[in-house]
Amino acid sequence: MLSLALLALAAGLAAWPAAAGRYRLPGLARRCVPVEPDRRWLPSPPALPLVLVAAGAFGAVLAGAGGAMAAAVGAATAAVRWRSGLGRRREASAAAGLVEALGTLVAELRAGAHPAAAMEAAAAGVAPGAAAALGAGAAAARLGGDVPTVLRRHHDPALAPWLARLADAWALGQRHGVPLAELLDAVRCDAEQRVRFAADVDARLAGPRATAAVLAGLPVLGLLLGQAIGADPWQVLAATAIGQLLLVLGTVLICAGVAWSGRITASAVPS
Template sequence: MAGRVGHEVWVLVVGAVVALAGRSPLPLLLGAAAMPVTRRALRARAQRAARDRRADEVIALCGALVGEMRAGRHPGEALSEVARAPDGGLGAARTTVLAAARFGGDVPGELTAAAREPGAEGLVGLAVCWRVAVDQGAGLAAGLERLEAALRAERDQRAELRAQLAGARATAVMLAGLPVVGLLLGAALGAEPLRVLLHTGPGLVCLAVGGALEVTGLWWASRIVRGAEVG
């Protein structure tokens, strides 16, 4: 949490530096207004990373269960063994799932409930395999092997898509930074761009229109990338 707050403060610091350089409070106010947006973006990135970690833990759980059952353990014993650690893939539902496995409870039901957490959707497949194995006597290890392979393939496909979209993100960031480069070049040539933008009527109009176009462009590019990831 401290790291995310630090990044948010940097937005305000940049606004303060520009405000001092341009002798206007407007950049500081814009920096303060940008802090909530930055906070939401950082929170979304942290949630996405946590969701990916949880998905990896579920895949590892399936693989470990297969190994334990191939070694001759009962499914309940295997689940209790591999999911004992806090990062065993069950998350906050670890206690209830392990209790159900140990005392003959509704393990598939508890796994389905645990799958409602972000990134744990693969536990639905584990619950289905478990229920089929109990009700119909099918081999749980074989089903979990197929489930693990499917989850790994889905994860790899998602990672490949993100790698392909990284170029689009980099292009959007580069284009968003071009106005800053223009301001630096103008300052180097002695044109005083900050004075023009912050202390003249036409400059304020250009700043407002350019800022609106900049925000709209970033929002639109982000929406396209998110749509490609979801789709």
């Protein structure tokens, strides 16, 4: 009963709505400037401790203390992999948005626009991260500030390498009088090729990722087959001391394999 109560409490806390009402009016008032979207408007994922508590309580109901530890380890691994996938997709989306913005920036410069106006035009219709960086750069250019420094100081890890290349090209043009349009077009072409190649490699890794997922699920399939033929392996895992130990050890090994395969596939995608 205690495990069921803990499970219900964790589920309730995970579903508790965020107190974001008081932030709505300030969010509306700031829409006139290119800033990052207010994350408090979005449904926030449950915190990792809540996930671990819920998974542990569920595992305890099914298989005792060993089940609780195994479920917590599995939930933690799944949460880390999920966040890693979200981060990878966010980086790809941010890079693609910056490439699009650079295309607009180069076109505006070649049409004779002032660099500040060109950056403002480039920031108009792109993702919020790139829009914020280019908006800050446009303000610096209009006020005679140091545009490369502003670009390098933009706090967005997904865009940091690309903005550093843009800042280097901008500084080179200012230092040696090289036309900005040509330099930025070279940066755009390089970024476009890198993004395209990274997307191609990531797509080709779908097969290895699926293979790793299938291999990670084979022990579960073996457990189900054992139950189907009457060997009753679940009773051994849930009701004996050696079974509890093997349940935890097996789950740890499976999660270690999942994490290691994820690290290998992630290192194969160029940044």
